Amino acid sequence: MRHAALAASILASLALAAPIAQAQDAAAKLAQDAIIVDTHIDAPGILMDTWADLGVEAKDREFDYPRSRAGGLDVAFMSIYTSPKQDADGSAWHVANQMIDGVEALVHRHPGKFAILTSPRDVSRLLEGGRVLLPLGMENGAPLGDHLANVKFFFDRGVRYITLAHSANNRLADSSYALEKTWNGLSPFGRDVVREMNRVGIMVDVSHLGDASAMEAIKLSRVPVIASHSAFRHFTPDFERNISDAVAKAVAAKGGVIQVPFGTAFIDPASAADTQAYFRAIDAFDRGNAALKAQGQPPKDRAAFGKDWDAAHPARASTLAQVLDQIDYGVKLLGIDHVGIGSDFDGVDGELPPELKTVADFPHLVAGLQARGYKDADIRKILGGNLLRAWTAIEAGAGK
Template identity: 80%
Template sequence: MRRCILLAALLIAANGAHAQDAARRLAQDAVIVDTHVDAPGILMDKWADLGIEARDREFDYPKARAGGLDVAFMSIYTSHGQDTDGSAWQVANRMIDGVHALVQRHPGRFALLTSPADVARLREGGRVLLPLGMENGAPLGDKLANVQFFFDRGVRYITLAHSGNNRLADSSYARDRQWNGLSPFGRQVVAEMNRLGIMVDVSHLGDASAKEAIALSRVPVIASHSAFRHFTPGFERNISDEIARLVAAKGGVVQVPFGTAFINPDSAADTQAHFRAINAFNTRNAELKAQGQPEQDRAAFDKAWAAAHPVRSSTLAQVLEQIDHGVKLLGIDHVGIGSDFDGVDGELPAELKTVADFPNLVAGLQARGYREADIRKILGGNLLRAWAEVEAGASRQP
């Protein structure tokens, strides 16, 4: 009996090792595209040479190669506060400068990517490709010419708004809506993005703004890092089934994130409340400043919030359930990945802590019966197809 038990255990271990090897091989061979990595913001706070191992970061070159990551959209993120104080344009340019500096330091390890047509050529030699995604349209200010300016600097998607309403659209986190759709300027920006070949990103948008952006765009749109609201009722930051279907009908892709805040219902509720509390805090401080009175202390606010809202946990299984739901709802051609690595303070599933862990995601998909061709679509094929269609639409402009 003991011998039988031992043989069974060895067989299980061998099968597990074989499955992991198969997952690693596919991760290395497939083109993995992650549409949301927040490395640039951290580079501005504390520079790290991401061409070598950076132990306190979730993205660097050695981890990317270990995980098979080929294309990592660098998030050029600016806050609602930076929009309000007029610094967003400068902050965005500094982040872009940081990404360019990283590529210049390591031309054999990184390359800027501005077209899906260049992926095969530029990834030769093991390079990790770095396209730019602008998270929040705030750096555009009120100048339509800035869309061209940032296109020329390499930006290939723009998330129209972030944590607060802006000149373009309403945020899903805002309690009150300014536009109930897109602003007149926002409509101009979407048309200009279509003309140039910049992907319209509806993550973070309020529902009415997302619907109008999708309807107005002549080419596919994306949700660069949005989980499905099906699992987190009331969390507007995640995409509803209705809006996800609109994205798919336009030929676009919903990119599933890994952060606990998106895939754990309790954490999602905390996140919604947190952004609204921050917006209220900032509004109150602006009022106090205008009145010449002392402002509230942000550190004290953060400390009190953290004490009242413990960190939650999440699992790889929850990420896989999100992907399963998206595939059943939209079809295999309209689901991808947008991790939010380096953007969620490490609040990630234990199996998906860094970009080195993509083989765990692949193994999970394989265990759920996904065919290799379909896994390749989820890992990056769908996003590259949609991006190519956006680029082709720009070339057809008069």
């Protein structure tokens, strides 16, 4: 009897394993066949700190060529990120150009593996041979400085979206992280920049913006706008960095797309609260240091503050289910045509769901969407079709 029970148990396990294996195979096949577009990968910033050849396996990175091919990633927007500090010290323009040089060097080193992408019309042609395409997205408008001509300058260098602000108010717009807003919308120069971005064909990105700045940018733009990596504030009510329903609906009404990130800090409510608290604390710390400097006293150690903060706020966990919940919510709120993905790989210190640790893991996302009942045609839209549609419309509106 024991042998019969064991045999029955083995047969039951095999019967269960077969559908699971079939589901995994179906997800992997779709991931390879669909055009996957990830609008936010922070590889260039890490290349500035520590060089790695991303054309071969780079074990300490989340993006490289072998993993991209394994996961089916086709179009990987490289984030040209500059910080508020670099904005303040005047180095943002130089840093942005160095990052672009780094991406170009990667392409020149591996022309059979990578290509710079500057237009959605070139996707099919450039993908031939198994390349991964690298369009550029500028995270923070700081490199523009005070010169409107720099919009065209960076367009000519390949930049195809600009996130107007990052973690501090700047000369264009207000940051979602700033407790006090400078403009309560766009600055006069920010409005000129949006118009010029429309003219040359650069996507306006409202991720990171305060609500009033985002709404004015959306209203002013003649073409669709995007949120390159924004989760939904519905899950994190006090976290302005995540997009509100009102702003998301405005993006969709304009024909744009909300690109959902994978980082724990965005999709997990407790982690989002920690992130919000950090920016408030570091703001107070910097204000205190400014007061000490004004009094002729030595400032406190910012690095030590960060170390103490990390010790008191250990990393939290997140899950694939939370990413899927974000996508579900966006689809229900906006419709299937206005949701995509902007992972933030290499930009969140590895704080990601265990099922989505690198660009090789896109089949897990596909399998999750299939398990939740999404049709393959709709999954293709989420994976990249929606972003390419919006980008095509933005490009078509250029020059008008």
